[in-house]
Amino acid sequence: MTSESLHPAPAPARRTVMAAVGVAGLAVALTACGDEDSSSSSASTGGDGASQDAGAGAGSGGTELAKTSDIPEGGGKVFSDKGVVVTQPAAGQFKAFSSKCTHQGCAVSKIADGVIVCPCHNSQFSAEDGSVKKGPATQPLPAAKITVEGESIKLA
DSSP states (O other), rough: OOOOOSSSOOOOOHHHHHHHHHHHHHHHHHHHHOOOHHHHHHOOTTTOOOOOOOOOGSSOOSEEEEGGSSTTOOEEEEEEETEEEEEEEEEEEEEEEBBBBBOOOOOOOEEETTTTEEETTTOOEETTTOEEEEEESOOOOOBBOOEETTTEEEEE
């Protein structure tokens, strides 16, 4: 015979289990919205923020994102798989920006009424130049380089 206790070990209290689940959920959320400086610096083109390059020397390189007819005038489209948002603030004028919010790194989700909107904390950016229209973000969306060749919009 052994001298082990016949009483089962007590289970953790419900409050302890709920706290652990909450902490794990918070860790996942913070990881998803984490701030990674490396991708924002690579998407930045510097200069005046203009991102359309329809020059003759553009060549045929680059990944095609969309047709010009796919980008609504006064609106835009988010290409989350490419990390870029393309807008058409005025007829025939195409701009591109990083789709990563400068507040906490969430992906922007939509373009409406001339603004690019981040769903995490409702930061809003100008569809024309990426500048902050409404915080909590304090930095503009970095410009991304695109080329427009005929009806094709390409990521440079």
